[in-house]
Amino acid sequence: MLKGMIFDVARAAMDDGPGVRTTIFLKGCPLRCPWCHNPESQRFSRESARDKYGKPVVYGQELTPQEILAIAERDRSFYRLSGGGVTFSGGEPLAQAAFLAESCRLCHEAGLHVCVDTSGFASEEAVHAVMPYVDLFLLDYKQTGEERHERDVGVPLSPVLDTLALLRREGKRVWLRCPIVPGYQDRPEHFRAIAALEREYPCIERVELMFFHTLGRHKYAQLRRRDPTADLTPFTEEEKEAFWRRLNDDEAQMGIDISERI
Ligand code: SF4
Numbered sequence: 001m002l003k004g005m006i007f008d009v010a011r012a013a014m015d016d017g018p019g020v021r022t023t024i025f026l027k028g029c030p031l032r033c034p035w036c037h038n039p040e041s042q043r044f045s046r047e048s049a050r051d052k053y054g055k056p057v058v059y060g061q062e063l064t065p066q067e068i069l070a071i072a073e074r075d076r077s078f079y080r081l082s083g084g085g086v087t088f089s090g091g092e093p094l095a096q097a098a099f100l101a102e103s104c105r106l107c108h109e110a111g112l113h114v115c116v117d118t119s120g121f122a123s124e125e126a127v128h129a130v131m132p133y134v135d136l137f138l139l140d141y142k143q144t145g146e147e148r149h150e151r152d153v154g155v156p157l158s159p160v161l162d163t164l165a166l167l168r169r170e171g172k173r174v175w176l177r178c179p180i181v182p183g184y185q186d187r188p189e190h191f192r193a194i195a196a197l198e199r200e201y202p203c204i205e206r207v208e209l210m211f212f213h214t215l216g217r218h219k220y221a222q223l224r225r226r227d228p229t230a231d232l233t234p235f236t237e238e239e240k241e242a243f244w245r246r247l248n249d250d251e252a253q254m255g256i257d258i259s260e261r262i
């Protein structure tokens with residue numbers, strides 16, 4: 001029987017696509033972003049940890065696509081009122097392509113709005129398998145430059161851009177999600193590259209800057225792993241506004257009508 005490895009389910013999620021959503025988090029990821037706030041998502045197998053009170057916690061539960069649909073159905077009335085639906089996130093959901101495709105298919109055929117939140121680091125076959133059942137892709141753009149990308153997150157950038165090109169070719173909708181982490185992406189050429197992507201890929205409807213935060217810090221301690229961002233401090237509100245201004249300026253210089261995109 002087809003099953004997927006899930007490490008969490010979030011009901012009433014507000015930041016994983018339009019409206020109120022149920023987010024299903026698939027376990028396992030080929031990337032190793034140092035700023036990852038879900039370190040329990042990275043390994044593909046089930047793992048044990050201890051919470052801050054010393055109680056055992058297990059990350060990882062096998063579920064069937066039918067069980068995923070039943071979970072998603074519980075909040076159908078909220079989706080209808082808010083324009084929401086179900087989002088598959090991770091980890092990297094496309095790393096469990098067969099399970100993801102079947103779960104997306106069931107949700108789509110049940111009339112639910114389906115988002116997939118992906119790093120874009122996936123085979124063309126995996127993207128093709130899920131594409132017919134996905135209304136919106138939330139695609140991460142993590143770093144500019146092949147060398148920096150591979151150094152920072154452990155995989156090359158070109159497959160991510162291939163995924164974006166494939167989504168453009170197939171007329172799929174994309175929201176580009178861009179982590180901004182001190183010392184990693186906070187440089188002018190990265191913002192220019194985001195604006196250039198918006199110009200080059202009309203499938204990008206919206207850009208989200210995902211600023212570094214420390215909400216996942218305790219999980220590294222739970223898992224007894226070193227937190228790679230232990231020395232980093234989140235940006236201030238003024239700094240965040242300055243990054244948005246910089247992106248808007250770059251977009252304006254490239255002739256992008258941002259009012260239609262954000
Ligand atoms: S792609 Fe996402 S889940 Fe994977 S390591 Fe990066 S931040 Fe974590």
